[in-house]
Amino acid sequence: MREYGMKLNPEKCTFGVRGGKFLGYMVSEKGIEANPEKIQAIIGLRSPRTLNEMQKLTALGKAKEFKWTEECEQALNELKKYLATPPLLANPKLGKVLFLYLAVSESAVSSVLVREQRKCQSPVYYMSRMLQGAEKRYTQIEKLALALVVTARKLRPYFQSHKVIVLTNHPLKHVMTKPDASGRLVKWAVELGEYDIEYQGRTSIKAQALADFIVEFAGEQIQEEKKGWLLHVDGSSNANNGGASILLQAPDGVEIEVAARLSFPTTNNEAEYEAMVLGLQLAIEAGVREVNVCTDSQLVAMQVEGSYETREQTMVQYLKKVKELMARFDKCVIQQIPRTENERADVLSKFGTLVAGVKERKIALIIKDHPVIEEKEELQMIENSGSWxxxxxxxxxxxxxxxxxxxxxxxxxxxxxxxxxxxxxxxxxxxxxxxxxxxxxxxxxxxxxxxxxxxxxxxxxxxxx
Known part of the structure; x- marks a missing residue:
């Protein structure tokens, strides 16, 4: 300092101390806590003695009677004790992992950043923000993502210098990376991509202040809405060939209609199985994970369910093929329905004779030269390990x-x-x-x-x- 001509004010400098007052707070190696002088007014608050003093304390002006009981005195003392002992804010060390808890309500989003040391969690920073305008109409999972984005913006230095683990029991990572995510979720995912963020399931909360925080904003359990797809299949046959129909309906109303011509001799039951196999294959190609298959064939439905015994070798092969395809779904249910509820699929299966029912729509036409049970498995080429x-x-x-x-x-x-x-x-x-x-x-x-x-x-x- 002498070399560069710098001077210090002794009244504003302190050296060789473990703690002290800084910017109105008490700073020590343990962390940052409130200045006792600042909360002395709360500690010295006396109990109200008159109606006017009680109105000032409660901010209620319509009280007509003044009555101060022992319960009131106990409640006031507990409130003073709570306000006079704010939680200690910890000082994170460079390179240490930080943990983030998120909470949402109908009108606000909140978060708390904590560090863990010696199996004890200490808060580093609290953040809360009121929802405005259209944000109040966000889904619960979008509000949770908003809380993460707002926290990352406000606490950018912490996110840049530390690995942050988001502790949540909700599918936040899955929702922000799924292909049909909304534009705002994709935008937020790109913004958060520069940080080292990891998602883990929330375990037991070790800090009482955090427990109070989570309980206060618990709200309703956030669950991603899951709706299965609906698959209607039907088959028909005549003396020379047969037909199969597939109607795949998405939860949002999108429909896929397929009519297949079976250019080989087949029985009616075999045509029903052909339709079911083709429908399941189409659902797999569409990325469906949960599907409810509807067929009007009692024999096929009962054989798949296991209620009917399968004896014919051809039916055994078809049943094996169906079981293999069903195993590739997270959930696949076969349901028998009356023929009257399967009319659209029935029309498609008779594509050649009932043209009037399908001429106004775009329908995919498939021509099958041989049964699906005679098809050989296609081998998938192994990709080059050096691929980008x-x-x-x-x-x-x-x-x-x-x-x-x-x-x-x-x-x-x-x-x-x-x-x-x-x-x-x-x-x-x-x-x-x-x-x-x-x-x-x-x-x-x-x-x-x-x-x-x-x-x-x-x-x-x-x-x-």
Whole structure:
């Protein structure tokens, strides 16, 4: 300081102390706590003696009678004790892991950032924010994501210098990375991608202040709404061939109609099985996880359920195929319904004779040359381990990151724009559609097919995709 001519004010400098007053707070190696001088007014608050003093204390002006009992005195003393002992705010050490609790209510979002030391949790910072305008109409899971984003913005230095583990029992990570997430969730996911954030299930809360915080804003349990798809199937046959119909209905009302022509001799029961197998395969390709299959064939429904014995070798093979496909769903239920409730599927199965019922709609037509039980399994090629997709797939599926912290942070930031459907990697676009990610060899093949075909006019990259 002498070399550069610097001078210090002795009244404002303190050296070699373990604690002291700083900016109105008491700072020590334990953390930051309130200044006792600031809360002396609360401690010295006396009990009201008149009606006017009680009105000042309670901020209620309509009281007509003054009555101060022992219960009132006890409640006031407990309130003074609570206000005079605010929680100690801990000082996080550089590089240590921090934990974040989130809570939402109808009108506000809150969070508390804590550090854990010697199996004891100490709060680092509290944050709360009132919801405004359209934010009040967000779903509960969107409010939870908003609480995380607002906390990251306000406590940016903590998020940049520490790994933050979000403790929640709600599917926050899944919702923000699923392909059909709303625009705001995708935007928030990209914004949070620069931080080292990890999601874990919430365990027991070790700090009483945190327990009070969580209880106060407990609210209703947040659950992601799960609705299954509905699959109607039907089959029919005549002397020479048969037909199968598939009607796949999404929870949001989207429908997929498929009529299949079976160009081989088949019985009516075999046609019913063909329709069910084709319908389950279509549902798997569409990424359906929960499906309710409706058929008007009592034999097929009871055989799949196990109530009827299957003796014919052909039926045994069909049943085995159906069971294999059902095992690929999280939930798959076979339900027998009356024929009157399966009329649309019945019309599709008789596509050739009842044209009037289907001519106003776009229907996919499939021609099958042989039964599904005679089809051979297709072998899937093993992708090159050096593919650029491997890192993204490993991180999105297993949470595996590169050892290099810089590469790991870059990967987490980029991965927010990618999602996995089935075994394929897709990239989100600004407009909403998902772009399928390809390896280099597959990319060259697709480019040749596109440029040599009807799209050879070299349209823009976005429209070409």
């Amino acid at each position: 997709k491997v890192e993204f797939m490993n991180y999105l599926k297993e949470g595996v990151l590169p050892d290099d912290p810089i590469k790991a942070r870059r990967l987490k930031f980029k991965a927010t724009r990618f999602t996995i459907i089935g075994d394929d990697l897709y990239k989100r676009t600004v407009d909403g559609p998902l772009l399928k990610c390809l390896d280099e060899e597959r990319t060259q093949y697709v480019l040749r097919e596109i440029h040599e075909g009807s799209c050879g006019n070299y349209s823009g990259g976005r429209s070409l995709a």
